[in-house]
Amino acid sequence: MxxxxxxxxxxxxxxxxxxxxxxxxxxxxxxxxxxxxxxxxxxxxxxxxxxxxxxxxxxxxxxxxxxxxxxxxxxxxxxxxxxxxxxxxxxxxxxxxxxxxxxxxxxxxMSPPVSEYVAAIRKYLPSIARVSVVGSPNLVKGLLTSEAAHIDTYHVTSSAELVSTVNRLQGARSLLLLPDTSLLTAQVMANIYLFSFRNNIPLLGISEANVKQGSLFALVFDxxxxxxxxxxxxxxxxxxxxxxxxxxxxxxRYNLYVNSNTARKMGIAIPDEMLKKAKKVYQ
Known part of the structure; x- marks a missing residue:
């Protein structure tokens, strides 16, 4: 037994x-x-x-x-x-x-829908008004919801096309690059930050590291x-x-990260409410 x-x-x-x-x-x-x-x-x-x-x-x-x-x-x-x-x-x-x-x-x-960025801008930074969204067709389709009235969308399929597309956006109010790691190489990001500061167009980040590097703010998954x-x-x-x-x-829920130094250089006033909401503010 x-x-x-x-x-x-x-x-x-x-x-x-x-x-x-x-x-x-x-x-x-x-x-x-x-x-x-x-x-x-x-x-x-x-x-x-x-x-x-x-x-x-x-x-x-x-x-x-x-x-x-x-x-x-x-x-x-x-x-x-x-x-x-x-x-x-x-x-x-x-x-x-x-x-x-x-x-x-x-x-x-993990990635926030574009509507989350639009909502944050409308709440804290209404003077920015519009967001230029650049990304691969699949990510645009997956992360774009019903905020078409507040965004301009640009589809790209390569890193070279992404950089050339961004360089034509000198009149944009803000810029959001969707998180495609095959497109957002270190060299691409260096070019985008250079464009952002030369043209006084805030870049919206997708990670805390982006904010440390100079993005105005980012929404990061909790x-x-x-x-x-x-x-x-x-x-x-x-x-x-x-x-x-x-x-x-x-x-x-997302954690908010803010770069107040970028805001200061671009003449963007970050309200106290946004600074208090932020998990971390980079000076």
Whole structure:
């Protein structure tokens, strides 16, 4: 009897988990997000580094009898996209919603919709009035909502086209480059900052690093908020909802970073309310 019980336990998945959380956990940001997701779940998820499951995620899912894979980052998401459609995928820590025909998928993307920048300008800096948005067609489509009355949109498909397009915008009131890493190289950004200061056109950043470099302000995703949203989506699927019925979404909250030195050089008055709202103000 003891031997039979031992063989049954040996054949069963060890610490089987309904939820697998995959990501580059050697990085502090990813590790913190994983911890926050775990806190938000009513069932314990099992964590794997992306390098551990590369090329064999399907086998791990089968062994664990997992129902949901949380994929944090593009490498993890690429692995998860190969899973059979019966396995739900919830993504996070990706810039924009992935292009996919996969039905059983939802998640939280990091980049703010253009409407968030327009709302911030209308609230704090109404004199700027309009935003010139430059980006690849896919990002424009994914991040542009209903603020057409306050923006001018320019589609580009290469770094060279991006730079040449921006150089024709000397009359713009402000400039927002959508976050396409294949276009926004270090050399491109150096050229854009030079254009911004020469023409007194504020650049709106997409990261804290951008603000340190000279962007007027940036809206940056809040990791704890994103983690909670991911956990909510996972919990909804565990409770019976289909991933396809749960819309992918941007973060509910952003951290504001402001460069008051850039504002001063461009003659832009930053109201106290905006400075108080900022998580950090670079002088």
């Amino acid at each position: 003891f031997l039979l019980l031992f063989l049954v336990l040996l054949a069963s998945p060890a610490y089987a988990a309904k939820v697998l959380i995959i990501g580059d956990t050697q990085f502090a940001l990813v590790s913190d997000v994983v911890s926050e997701i775990q806190l938000g779940l009513r069932t314990q998820g099992k964590e794997y580094a992306t390098s551990e499951i590369k090329g064999r995620l399907g086998a791990v899912v089968e062994r664990e009898a997992a129902q949901i894979v949380v994929a944090l980052g593009m490498d993890a998401l690429s692995e998860a996209m190969r899973l059979p459609p019966s396995v739900a995928v919830v993504y996070g820590l990706v810039v924009v919603p992935p292009k996919s025909g996969r039905a059983n998928i939802t998640g939280v993307y 990791p704890k908020t994103v983690s909670r949203q991911i956990a909510e989506k996972v919990q909804a699927i565990l409770s019976g909802s289909e991933a396809a019925e749960i819309s992918s979404s941007p973060p509910r």
